[in-house]
Amino acid sequence: MNVSQIVEWVAVLMILFGAIISVVSAFGMIRLPDVYTRSHAATKSATLSVLACLSGAFIYFWSHDGYVSIRLILGIIFVFITAPVAGHLVCRAAYRSRVPLAEGSGEDLLKPVLFGDETTVSEHSEELSIKLEKKE
Amino acid sequence: MIEKILLISLVLFMIAIALLLYRVIVGPSMPDRAIGLDTIGVNLVSSIAIVSILLNTKAFLEAILILGILAFIGTIAFSKYIERGVIVERKSNR
Amino acid sequence: MKINDVILRTVVKAVVFIILTLGVYLFFAGHNAPGGGFIGGLVLGSAVVLLYLTYDIETVHKGMPFDFKKVAAFGVLLATGTAVVSIFFDVPFLTQADRYFNFPLLGETHLSTVMIFEAGVALTVIGTLVTIILSISEDE
Amino acid sequence: MFGQFILNLFIATLWFLLKDDPTAGFPTFVAGFLVGIFILYAMHRFFGTQFYLRRVIKVFKLMMLFIRELTLSSFAVIHQVMTPKLKITPGIITYRTELRGDWEITVLAILLTLTPGSVVMEVTENGDMFYIHAMDIEESKETLLRSIGKFERAIMEVTR
């Protein structure tokens, strides 16, 4: 087994690692109790998984074909930057559209700031509020 | 062997996507579905990377980047829709 | 509490350049690698759309004061124009002229009217995409 | 700072052209770039600014931090997911930052979001306070507050 083979193996194992993380985080998406906690799974584990995978691919191509893929690097950077932002945006949107925190949640410092005592539901979130009513 | 592992990884990613699909279908809230789709997109990114290795081609590396971009744009769009009902505003309220 | 989009906007400022670069790259790469005017245009259009998503119509319009309908029209004109030009050279309609040029720096480069054609395609795509999205968004 | 980078690119290009090698490709250019780095390092005091690569190194450090955080946080989530019974108390907490300016706030927010068990949900209008959703409030209050200081410093090293 020469060096390049070893490197390839490393790459492939990274990919496998990414795959496993991905499945686990997908499980997280199923298991975790509310959208906020699920977004943790998405923004962190899924991002790690894709980073591992892309890095693996990058390394593989580098080693196998001597090909330095700028596109992969860009992809990695891109995912790295955007995944947390996406998580942030979805969570904010969820909260602002009044998706409730899971039962058994602790303190919520945002609620009084954002909604105060008002009880009206904004117009556009009708389909969400319907669902909420069902749940409650 | 390497190919096998890659194939296994692909299968794992597909399983992950299937699980996420469940989230997309079941919800229960819109943000749940949005995250689900976003994550499916991200998993597809990985899958494309693996297929590229399997097919030994660099033809799909753009697709990886683009998919990443689109997943991001899509998530922004969804969250804006969920949050404000519109995804493009005429004039920001800021 | 008003929404503070600072994170989104800041990131988009960075990201949009990546997308634009990719779009241009895809546009030029099309002849030999995946890409081409169409995808290039779509990606560039997506970048513009991303700006609209992140900011708002007025703000973006200040930065890019184009009438995107006209951009699209210009694109179609370019695409059909290269085709029409062939008529005047007494070659079959749509015949693409191409030659290899040896540029310093770039080496042997393949330049062709296909490029203009594809540029037309790309402009149309950008223009149309943005026109559609703006038209809908501006509707009351 | 950016000027130095452009200069470096210029040197690399020059190198590339001077080689006058019809088969010249990317490696030649990289070589030129390395030459440029050397020249610039030698000359940087004349510009009156820091050597730009130093900042690049700091950025690199910051990225490493990111990746470390990301890995840690992933495992934390995975851990949560894998434990048979969920024992968490999610909630929303606040953090007031000393960072200013869009870029600093953004980077911190990204970092915070990548940190174990926390997602930034809102930034106040003047940008000085984060509302953070924590996977587990108790745990987050310890780890988060411990690491935020580290982040802020790392960021400030790059920007200031």
Add this chain to the structure above:
Amino acid sequence: MNNIIVLPLIIPIVTAIFLVFLRHHIRLQRIVSLVTVVAISVIAFILLLEVQANGIMKIDFSGWLPPFGILFVADSFSIILVLTANIITAICLIYAFSTIGERHERMYFYPFVLFLIAGVNGSFLTGDIFNLFVCFEVMLLASYVLVALGGEKFQLRESLKYVLINVVASWMFLVALAYLYGTLKTLNMAHIAVRVAEVGQDPVLTTVAILFLIVFSLKAGLLLFFWLPGSYSAPPTVVQALFAALLTKVGIYALFRTFTLMFPLNTDVTHTLIGVMAGITIVLGCLGALSGHDVRTIAAYNVIIGVGFIMIGLAVGTEQAFAGAIYYLIHDMFAKALLFLIVGTMVYLTGEIIIKNMNGLIRNYPLFGWIYFIVMCALAGIPPLSGFIGKVLIGQQAVEGGFYVLLAIGFGSSVIVLYSLLRIFLAAFFGETSVSEEDKKPIPKAAMASFVMLALCIIALGLGAEGIAIYVEDAARTLANPAIYIEAILGAK
């Protein structure tokens, strides 16, 4: 170089785009669009003469020889249709000048019409089946816009239906293309014909052919016409007229090409099917026309009847029958355009759509009324107007081929056509009117001019049928002997 063949497609596209830049110069828009369409008519006429002199012409785009590239083919059939379509469009444009209104004109009405005509011309000219799909889409997209432009409640409703059905039809087209490529692995129509002939038209290929039959029938309104009455009564009058004159005809054209050139070898199945569909179409169209109370609906069902009648020509499948069908096709395009223009004008003048509520129009608008009378007679196939010769040729060949039921239905339909249109004439034009000479809404001069022009065309086509006989015969000959076409495209074997 035969680049002239592409002009009927490219000129309207280019001018349409220029008109986008001239959005607010309405007068200029009018002139440019009219000049464009007239120019294309002239070009088409030149082409017709050329084809007559030199045989079928083609232009291989970018110089890629068939079957690899896309090409336009000018044979008499396609050029006749291009010519007819453009003359009608020119006349309709004249009508539009005085009636469509500035709101539409500022909303790119003329560019859309030009796009429509470009798509129509392209569909007639193309020699590549996938390109036919694309040309269809150009035409359809433009038609979608034109049918919906105006924003009326009723209009939007009907146009949505129109669009959705056409989307499904386009999907079926793609499915058919997929099968076609999957089996024959080629897209050039002539090459398809060669390959079909090579293996004989086995059941798989016939299935593909039938799928095309369904697809084009949807466009032509052959049996699958459900979308037609609604969507043809929704848009502004001039658009209705253009639709009635052009859109279904493109489908008919495609059906002729498909079953004379590409899949002509299993007529037992395909032509029988076409015949049955044509028969049912006519019967249903007649029922609709007979029952209509709304002028526009009656006119729309007359379109359906016309489609069925032309398709008898294809079902009969002889050279003479093709000639008849072509004659009838040309006639139908002119007559339907005029009918719809008149019907639309009637609605405008009276503010009513139900026949019973209209009265005595002929007193205030005598010329208008008589032109209606002429078009009515023409549509009923009364000689010596335009519908006659086509009817005779198709009918005679139907007898000769033993298609007695089709003949009976086809000829019976002309009675129903007459009856339904006569009802309009008697109720709306004849009778008393309470509107005095002073109170009447005037018919714009340009509109009147367009009626007169179309009516003259109808008369001229009937009396001067011989004038175009050589072209029609040539077109029919090519349809009946696909080898001529194939040889012109792919060279002699």
Add this chain to the structure above:
Amino acid sequence: MESLIVILVGILVAVATYLILSRTVIRVILGTAVLSHAVHLLILSVGGLKKGAVPLLSQSDGPYTDALPQALILTAIVISFAVTAFVLVLAYRMYSTNGTDDFSKLGGSSDE
């Protein structure tokens, strides 16, 4: 694989057809979107799947997979996008004037 894809196409078509047969505009439009997915896959599979290399001369020496269907699909994708966009807008304009998106309540053009 080809057979499986064709079967998948059939399933997609069935689903799309069912959607198209429903009464609400959005479902119908979605149905047409699914139809276009299906037909794109169909076109690709009749050209043969995985039967050659990626059709890039710079990437391998062939044999290449059939590139023509790919080109056709590309065209088809763009056209179906254009149409879908138009239909969507038309649908909402229709809704805003007619006040319902239910075809069974919209009524028709038949007179009286």
Add this chain to the structure above:
Amino acid sequence: MIVELAILLPFIMAAAIPFIYKHLKKVHIGWLVLTIPVVLFSILTTYIPRIADGQTFTKTYEWIPSFNISFTTYLDGLSMILSLLITGVGSLVILYSIFYLSTKESLHHFYCYLLLFMGAMLGVVFSDHLMVLYAFWELTSVSSFLLIAFWHHRKASRAGARKAMTITVTGGVAMLAGFLTLYTIAGTFSIRELIANVDMIQEHALFIPAMLLVLLGAFTKSAQFPFHIWLPDAMEAPTPVSAYLHSATMVKAGIYLVARMSPVFGGHEVWFWTVAGVGIITLFWGSFNAVRQFDLKALLAYSTVSQLGLIMSLFGLGSAAHALGYSQESLIYTQATFAALFHLINHSTFKGALFMMVGIVDHEVGTRDIRRLGGLMALMPFTFTIAVIGSMSMAGLPPFNGFLSKEMFFKATVDILQLNIFSVESFGFIFPVVAWTASVFTFVYCVIIVGRTFFGKLQPDRLEKPPHEAPIGMLISPFVLVAFVIGIFFFPNILGHYILAPAMQSIYPTFPADELTMKISALHGLSTELLMTIGVIIIGVLLYRSLPKWRAVYQLFSQKYTLNAYYERIIGFSESKSGWFTRLYMNGNLTYYFIYIYVIFVSIVAGYFVLSDAFVWSPANDSAVEYYELILLFIMVFAAVALLFAKGRITTVLLNGVLGYSVAFFFVVFRAPDLALTQLVVESVTTALFLLCFKFLPDLTKENVSRAVKFSKATISIFVGATVTLVGLTVLHYEKFEPISAYFEDSYNLAGGKNIVNTILGDFRAFDTMLEVVVLFIAGLGIYSLIKLKAKKGESDIEN
């Protein structure tokens, strides 16, 4: 040249009239119009000797030579009779109309139509070419329509016109089909050539259909039973029109056609029985119904129907000679034809006069209802004279021409009994019996005309105007006609020699000319026919006397069951039922339209596919399947099915997105990088568009449809899917050809691109790409326009 002139002149004048009329306000334009028929008649008469010598005149002008359609005129004895009637009666009618129609009427229309009609009618009789004949034939229908509807503000006029047009055009279309069938048989449209090829034609299988179709045309035009119903309603036309078209000329066109075509069809049993049978029934039915009428014009209309039936039946009887061929025995049957031609002329004279008489009455007293008329003899003596002469001639009394032809008619019905072919031995008796019975009724209504109008008590209070004699101008024409009525009686053989004999030659071209002339004499002993006539008079008088008693017979024919009622009911029924049926399936609901389309799609495509046993499936050539692909397939199926049950619109859009992304991934797996890229972007943009539009669209509602509906929709869907799949699988197996795309693999050398797909799009098939860009642009611009152009508020939506 005269013939072409005869046809053209009326048309030219018709076209000129509207222009002349504008500048000719003071003079009645009828005077100008009158010159046309007078001139034509005069010129035509100069041809009579030559025609009598057996000459014919023909000339051909090309119309559509490519399809053998030419304008061939033909002047022979038969067309001479008709053309003389058309121009002669035409002159008289126009003269009459000058006094009948005041200048307040829209005379330019009237004369324009009338001239159109005249030209068309001349065209019919002078045409040798069947297509041209048909063209003029339809033109007579059209001009007749216009004339009937001349007073179109009256509802009855419009209804009558519509009925006439519908029925005659229907017949015309059938006739056209018949002509086309003849062409198919003989390959010619020329009547003379057809006659020349009779033997060949008669053997053809389509001979009978062609005959019946042609007859249908003739019968409808000549108002034969049961198509006669349009004629009474056509009496809504101004009386000159009735006199001209609906008694003297147009209705004779059908008769002319039968005469003209009898050399072609005449030898056949079907022809004999159809023509003679329909004629005799019409004769009876017309006379029987004429008696019940109260409106003088309606009475004359039914009488016309009846007389036309008489002539028709004579032509039928005369065709027996064709069957037998020339021999001394067969000559007797030609006399029926001779009688027919004779009566054709006679009828025009007395019926024209009678119509003008009725017109005068109507004009002067304002009513035509015999219940309000009576006692006008003294006040309108000239009119009375006309009425008496006309009626007596019609009743078949001497010394008027009707007597002669009526006698000949009786003789023909009796003579036919000698015929021993066509089963005449068994059924021939009906001819004399019905003929005699009908003549009795004819006698009765003739008496009614005179008796109820001019005798009896005057009822001035029931009349619109105080009765007085008509102006002299109005009386000229009827007097000329009654002069003929009498003149012909006394000098019938002039007519016989110069006019009838040449026409007989045309009808019996194979018979020696001199054998066909028949000496007409008023007195030929106490023959059967004279006895029949005497019987008619006796029984007729009795019946007239007892009319009030047996009038109740007509009550048996309830208004509900008249042919007219059936006609109305059929029309009403078909209008309402077709409406019901059309609205049943064209209900405006898009869903139904889709159902029809899919059902037709499946039944035709799958139907043929299954029946032709085309299905083949062998997965042997398929490429390998990986597990992950299977999972992705499963995911897609799952997402697709979930799409059906998804409740929120966002969910559905997301699921569609999942499908789209999955497709993109398949594009990756299937080596289609450009596709994958495009699909990804397009899918995302599409999803974004959905979201954009959701702002304006309602959320999904649950569709409350029954389980049965759901089931049938599901069934259709499954069938559609299965059809696509089954054909698709078969197509996969179809490997008879190499794809043309191998050519494109040389893209670098050919077009300088290494991306084959892109090179196809940018070069090989750049044209598609160019148009696709146009499509996109149209969509974009269209969306813009659609959104910006909204219906103005307050603008009326026509439908609502």
